Amino acid sequence: MKVEYVSPFAEASVNVIEMLLNIRPERGALSARPQIFTTMQINIVCGITGDIAGLVIYGMSMATADKIASRMIGAPVVTFDGLAASAIAELGNMISGNSLSLLSAQGYHCDITPPTIIRGSNVKITTLNVPALVIPMVLPDLGEVEINVSLQERMTQAA
């Protein structure tokens, strides 16, 4: 997987988190993931289709999800209910959408699917033949969000 697919996600995450949560996240070092990896407690899964296709998974702890959702909603989240889940999912949707705008400036045109949330830290995800790269983001006071990017360019073949 090319790093040029990943940089837009890192850049968009910083922009979206700054605007939405009013904090400046710190970006950690990029690393490769084995093809099978274990999820964190809360995972927002966004499908990407088009010139580049695959999955982007935003993982975080329950405590971090609660804190992010509280800040987005403007009131403390007591139980992680439908509104909190929807806020967290929307964070993933906004980062993915903004990333695609940056990718389209590089000439890759893609679309995203509505986000899905997977809860549970013992889930194993296999991205088959596409390796995942991970960008860790540290959000001051809120915790860490891991961005797993697993994308592949679609080969366009001449008939």
Place this chain on the structure above:
Amino acid sequence: MAKRILITDDALFMRVTLKNILTQNGYEVVGEASNGVESVSMYKSLKPDLVTMDITMPEMDGIAALKEIRAVDPNATVVMCTAMGQKNMVVEAIQAGAKDFIVKPFQPDRVVEALQKLLAA
């Protein structure tokens, strides 16, 4: 009389956020649709003054819903409100008749200014 708005977004969080912004600024939210199909059917029954429209949604996306609403009512005022800010998406929406295009995340003022401009008359 308060202007009547129909909100369209699959995310409950966005519907709540938009509803708060709009109500606090004197608009009446007459309906909340969670996909394109609901939005088109609610448009027909509610005849709102303005529709906010997300793009990435299940059942029917916001571009298809925009086209259907404009086919039902060529004067419909629809404002896109989406995380998908690519140029080709903006061009497609504007060509299909959208009156403005707001990229998420947004500041509340951005939404209020767009509505004030469009509903000034």
